[in-house]
Amino acid sequence: MIYTITLNPSIDYVVQVNQLHLGALNKMENEMMFPGGKGINVSRMLHELAYDTTALGFLGGFTGDYISTSLDQKGIRTHFTPVEGETRINIKLKSENETEINGRGPQILPHEADQLLYQLEHATSRDTVIISGSTPPSLTSGFHQQMIEQIVKSGADFVIDTTGDALRFALPYRPLLVKPNKDELAELFGVTLSSRDDIIYYGRQLLKLGAMNVIVSMADEGALLFTEEGIFYGSTPHGDVKNSVGSGDSMIAGFTGKFKETADVMEAFCMSLAAGSATAFADDLAKAGDIYALHEKIDITRI
Numbered sequence: 001m002i003y004t005i006t007l008n009p010s011i012d013y014v015v016q017v018n019q020l021h022l023g024a025l026n027k028m029e030n031e032m033m034f035p036g037g038k039g040i041n042v043s044r045m046l047h048e049l050a051y052d053t054t055a056l057g058f059l060g061g062f063t064g065d066y067i068s069t070s071l072d073q074k075g076i077r078t079h080f081t082p083v084e085g086e087t088r089i090n091i092k093l094k095s096e097n098e099t100e101i102n103g104r105g106p107q108i109l110p111h112e113a114d115q116l117l118y119q120l121e122h123a124t125s126r127d128t129v130i131i132s133g134s135t136p137p138s139l140t141s142g143f144h145q146q147m148i149e150q151i152v153k154s155g156a157d158f159v160i161d162t163t164g165d166a167l168r169f170a171l172p173y174r175p176l177l178v179k180p181n182k183d184e185l186a187e188l189f190g191v192t193l194s195s196r197d198d199i200i201y202y203g204r205q206l207l208k209l210g211a212m213n214v215i216v217s218m219a220d221e222g223a224l225l226f227t228e229e230g231i232f233y234g235s236t237p238h239g240d241v242k243n244s245v246g247s248g249d250s251m252i253a254g255f256t257g258k259f260k261e262t263a264d265v266m267e268a269f270c271m272s273l274a275a276g277s278a279t280a281f282a283d284d285l286a287k288a289g290d291i292y293a294l295h296e297k298i299d300i301t302r303i
């Protein structure tokens with residue numbers, strides 16, 4: 001089973017405005033609502049690719065009800081921890097460019113946090129746990145450490161897609177995959193990345209610090225994979241970008257699902273690129289057929 005943990009889920013409210021006028025009345029051309037949050041997107045994509053998944057995390061209020069109902073309707077298994085606070089709504093504003101306004105997320109009470117930790121005691125060595133996204137303000141990076149220690153104790157492997165201290169502290173526990181984008185990599189090391197060589201240098205540091213595989217995603221410029229066997233560049237196909245929200249999550253789902261199926265890291269990288277780009281070219285997360293079609297167009301070269 002591949003579990004995902006979304007500590008801070010969201011309703012993604014995607015709004016399209018032809019031309020945005022700040023300080024004036026704007027009328028929407030179009031609006032859409034999706035159950036969101038990084039781990040939830042990963043579970044949605046795993047399910048689309050026919051991999052077994054269960055979504056875990058904190059949900060509360062009418063917004064939380066919307067998310068759990070829509071995941072149920074899609075046939076996605078969930079085991080959320082109910083919280084008193086209200087799950088956030090994140091605004092994704094499409095205009096001349098993409099603007100995101102993400103909420104902070106609800107207060108998580110200590111007994112609610114303990115309940116999620118308790119669930120992790122049921123993981124086994126056959127499972128993989130994917131921890132994705134931001135942390136609600138009331139939880140510290142110490143909570144990540146507690147989750148990871150519990151996962152490692154159970155023998156399951158884990159993937160982590162978060163930033164800052166929570167990511168830094170996770171590295172010595174040997175995550176199967178970390179996937180910062182270029183900006184997150186720069187922020188993690190407090191540097192400016194001005195060339196491909198800079199990205200390669202800092203990507204390698206993540207391997208040295210403990211990650212088993214590292215993908216540095218670079219939006220339409222493709223991605224770099226760092227493994228103990230070498231460094232590889234994967235291209236991205238060209239297409240009409242509709243909504244890149246969830247591309248990174250689709251990559252993580254593509255990689256983890258394929259890797260658990262085949263134990264082949266190159267196959268997994270190829271599937272991650274296809275899933276990431278197919279999502280960028282779709283309104284919502286991509287459909288399996290579109291991902292398989294793009295899979296044929298991905299080139300991977302050793303650096």
Ligand SMILES: Nc1ncnc2c1ncn2[C@@H]1O[C@H](COP(=O)(O)OP(=O)(O)OP(=O)(O)O)[C@@H](O)[C@H]1O
Pocket residue numbers: 180181182217218219220222223236237238239241244245246247248249251272273274276277280
């Ligand atoms: N404009 C694009 N054209 C083609 N592929 C894209 C584009 N944007 C993203 N992708 C695909 O999605 C992958 C992840 O994109 P990106 O590097 O933006 O990750 P991210 O910042 O984690 O994504 P997000 O936070 O938007 O989900 C890229 O490696 C690429 O395969």
Ligand SMILES: O=P(O)(O)OC[C@@]1(O)O[C@H](CO)[C@@H](O)[C@@H]1O
Pocket residue numbers: 008010011012035036037038041090102132133134135245246247248249
């Ligand atoms: O605030 P976080 O957890 O970092 O990001 C949340 C979020 O922007 O990430 C997903 C896309 O990756 C969206 O579904 C969601 O709104």
